[in-house]
Amino acid sequence: PPVSRRRSLRGTLASLAGGLVARHELFARSETDTASWILFSDSHIAADRTLVSRGVNVSDHLERCVREVLATRSNAAGVIVSGDCAFLNGQKSDYDTFGSLVKPLREAGLPMHLMMGNHDDRDRFREVMAAGAAPSPVEHRVVELVESPHANWFLLDSLDKVNNTPGKLGEDQLRWLEKSLDAHAGKPAIVVVHHNVVPTTGKAAPQNAASVTGVIAAVSKPPKAALLDSTELLDTVR
Secondary structure, three states, X not given: OOHXXXXXXXXXXXXXXXXXXXXXXXOOOOOOEEEEEEEEOOOOEOOXXXXXXXXXXXXXXXXXXXXXXXXXXXXXXXXXXXXOOEOOOOOHHXXXXXXXXXXXXXXXXXXXXXXXXXXXXXXXXXXHHOOOOOOOOOOOOOOEEEEOOOOEEEEOOOOOOXXXXXXXXXXXXXXXXXXXXXXXXXXXXXXXXXXEOOOEHHHOOOOOHHHHHOOOOOEOOOOOOEEOOHXXXXXXXX
């Protein structure tokens, strides 16, 4: 939760079922632009702010993004970070640095919704970052349903093994998604997942799998960075 509301929200969040943030809390700022959201992904923040990876200082990049949001979109409804918050294997010190870098957004009143990628570690993430957050509706996963006036966000957890490239949702999470989509059919649904969604023909991919997204065609062998149960996800969404 935003720093300014963290203390008052802690009791409220603990009592909310299904990992939801009540709409009156989420959009409490009167000037909030409920149609505007910020998406970050793959920040890969290390404990060392001076670390350079693939030719860039990753902390500098995130700091620049934070400044841009505060300068141009400080009234956004919220910020979603779609996985790989941490640099390589989700060390506590990585999350400490990540938290300090995004603190200006939280101090500005922006709710943040953090997701898991294959370079995150759930236990360390929860220990450092999840104080005051709502419980996940799927056990052993960091999953969230965020309701907004225009659409509902379904934030999934595709972390399978820490620092191992492929991702997986699992049956429990897919069942939760199916039930939640049915229960919230009155608005558009935006499903966010860290890994690439690539259906495979070897798993009896539906003939019209490509029509689900308009661009995804089934392949015989998924790429290394793919979601292993992509076909099952598309079946669930369809």
